[in-house]
Amino acid sequence: MxxxxxxxxxxxxxxxxxxxxxxxxxxxxxxxxxxxxxTTVKFTREDVYTTADGEEVANLVGIVQGLPKFFEHDLxxxxxxxxxxxxxxxxxxxxxxxxxxxxxxxxxxAEERGDxxxxxxxxxxTQRLTETIQETSRELLELLDVPVVEAPAEGxxxxxxxAKRGDADYVGSEDYDTLLFxxxxxxxxLTSKGDPELMDLDATLSDLEVTHEQLVDIAILCGTDFNDxxxxxxxxxxxxxxxxxxxxxAVLEARDAYIENADRxxxxxxxxxxxxxxxxxxxxxxxVEAARAFVTEEWGIPAEKVDRGFERIExxxxxxxxxxxx
DNA sequence: AACAAAGT
DNA sequence: ACTTTGTTG
Numbered sequence: 001m002x003x004x005x006x007x008x009x010x011x012x013x014x015x016x017x018x019x020x021x022x023x024x025x026x027x028x029x030x031x032x033x034x035x036x037x038x039t040t041v042k043f044t045r046e047d048v049y050t051t052a053d054g055e056e057v058a059n060l061v062g063i064v065q066g067l068p069k070f071f072e073h074d075l076x077x078x079x080x081x082x083x084x085x086x087x088x089x090x091x092x093x094x095x096x097x098x099x100x101x102x103x104x105x106x107x108x109x110a111e112e113r114g115d116x117x118x119x120x121x122x123x124x125x126t127q128r129l130t131e132t133i134q135e136t137s138r139e140l141l142e143l144l145d146v147p148v149v150e151a152p153a154e155g156x157x158x159x160x161x162x163a164k165r166g167d168a169d170y171v172g173s174e175d176y177d178t179l180l181f182x183x184x185x186x187x188x189x190l191t192s193k194g195d196p197e198l199m200d201l202d203a204t205l206s207d208l209e210v211t212h213e214q215l216v217d218i219a220i221l222c223g224t225d226f227n228d229x230x231x232x233x234x235x236x237x238x239x240x241x242x243x244x245x246x247x248x249x250a251v252l253e254a255r256d257a258y259i260e261n262a263d264r265x266x267x268x269x270x271x272x273x274x275x276x277x278x279x280x281x282x283x284x285x286x287x288v289e290a291a292r293a294f295v296t297e298e299w300g301i302p303a304e305k306v307d308r309g310f311e312r313i314e315x316x317x318x319x320x321x322x323x324x325x326x
Numbered sequence: 327a328a329c330a331a332a333g334t
Numbered sequence: 335a336c337t338t339t340g341t342t343g
Contacts, residue, residue: 004327005337038343124343174327232334234337 005222006176008235009215011203012188014195017073023169024282025070025187026149026159029079030129031173033137035191036062038124051300059133060295063140064309066191071316076282078147078168081134082155088226088261088268100126136299143291144313147280157181157272165276170198177224179204180216180269208239216269217248226265230257288314 040058041049049058070077085093103125110118141148151158159171160181171183178186179201186199205212221238223229229238241251248262259265292310296303 007327121343232337236336 003176003219003222003224005235006179006219009204009208009218009239010176010179011200011207013198013200015187015198016195017075020170020187020196020198021074024076024078024167025170025172025190026162026168027077027079027190028155028159028171028173028175028178029081029137029148030155031175032066032079032191033059033062033129033133034127035174036066037127037129037133039191040065041124041127049301055132056130057132057136057299057301058127059129059137060140060299060301061305061309063137063144064291064295064306064313067144067146068309068312068316069190071284071313076147076284077172078149078159078162078280079137079141080149080151080155080159080162081138083150083152083273086153086226086268088264091228092225100128140291140294143294144286144288145284146286147282149278149280152275153273154181157268158274159183161272161274162278177219177269180219180224181272182212182269210239210243213270214242214247216266217251218242219269220248220259220262220265221251224265226268227259227261230255230259284317286313286317 037058040062049061050056067077103122107119107122107126110116110122138148149158149162156171156173156175156178159168159173160178160183162168163171163183163185170185170187171178172187172190174188174191176199179199182201184201186201188197188199190196201212205215208215210218218235218238220227221229221233221242222235233241238251241254242248245251245254248259248266252258252262288310292303292306295301295306
C-alpha cells in the first residue's frame with residue numbers, strides 16, 4: 001500500500017518561496033517530524049541525542065533546524081498533530097511496524113559483525129514518533145510560540161479542513177492524500193533544499209476532467225493507506241475506468257470485483273473526523289532563551305548542535321502583520 | 327517516497 | 335504501455 005500513485009495524477013508545479021511568502025501553512029506534524037527525524041539521525045551518531053534514561057530526542061534538533069525555513073520565508077507554520085488512528089489503517093500501521101522491526105533486526109546483525117556504516121544507515125529506518133518525541137515537540141513549539149492544533153484523528157485531514165475553511169493558505173505535507181481530503185493547495189518539499197512544490201486540487205480535477213468524488217474513487221481503486229486496491233489496477237487504468245463507468249461502484253460491478261471497506265474509506269475522505277475547535281495567533285513571539293534552555297539544559301542536547309538554528313530563528317522572526325485568527 | 331528493474 | 339516489486343533514502 002502507499003499512495004504515490006497519486007503523484008502521476010496530481011497537478012504539481014514548482015513555486016518559489018517568494019510566491020508563497022506571507023502565508024499560513026497547516027503542517028502535518030507527523031509527516032514533517034518524521035522527515036527531520038530520519039535525516040537528523042542519519043548524519044549523526046545516535047548517542048548524541050539519547051539521554052541518560054535512553055530517551056531519543058533528535059526531534060528537538062530537527063525542529064530547531066527546520067523552523068528557520070518557514071520563518072526566513074515569512075511563512076507561519078501551524079503544527080497539526082495526529083489524534084487517534086482509524087482502525088481502517090490497522091493493516092498499514094502493522095505493515096510499517098513490521099518493516100521497522102525488520103530494520104531493527106538487520107541493524108543488530110550489522111552491529112554484531114561490526115559494520116558501523118550499515119548500522120547507521122539502518123538506524124534511520126528504525127525511527128518512530130514515540131510519546132516522548134511528540135510531547136517534547138509540542139513543548140518546544142509552544143516555547144517558540146508556534147501554534148499547535150490537535151487533530152481528532154488524522155492530522156492531514158484536520159490540516160486539509162483548516163485549509164478548506166481558509167484558516168490556512170496551504171497544507172504542508174509530503175503526502176498526496178491531502179488531495180483526497182480536499183485541501184485546495186498543498187506545499188511539498190518544505191523540508192528539503194530548493195524550491196517547494198505546489199499541488200493544486202482544482203487544477204488536478206480540471207486537467208483530469210473528473211470530480212473530487214471521482215478522484216477519491218480512482219485512489220481507492222489503486223489502493224490507499226486505508227485499503228488495498230485492485231491488483232493490476234494503477235492510476236491509468238483507474239482513471240480510464242472511473243471516467244467510463246462514472247464511479248467506484250460501477251467500476252467494481254463491471255469488473256465483478258470487491259474492495260473491503262470501500263464505502264467507509266470513501267466516507268473517511270469526504271467527511272473525516274475534524275474539529276473547528278482551534279485558535280491561533282499568527283503574530284509569533286518566540287522565547288528563544290527558554291527554548292534554548294529546554295533543549296540544551298533540560299534535554300542535554302550539545303549547544304553547538306542547535307546554536308546556528310536558534311540564531312537563524314532570532315534573526316528571522318518577523319511580525320507578519322496578520323491579526324488574530326479563530 | 328523515489329527510482330529502477332522486472333513482470334504482465 | 336502499465337503495474338508491481340525491490341532497494342534505498
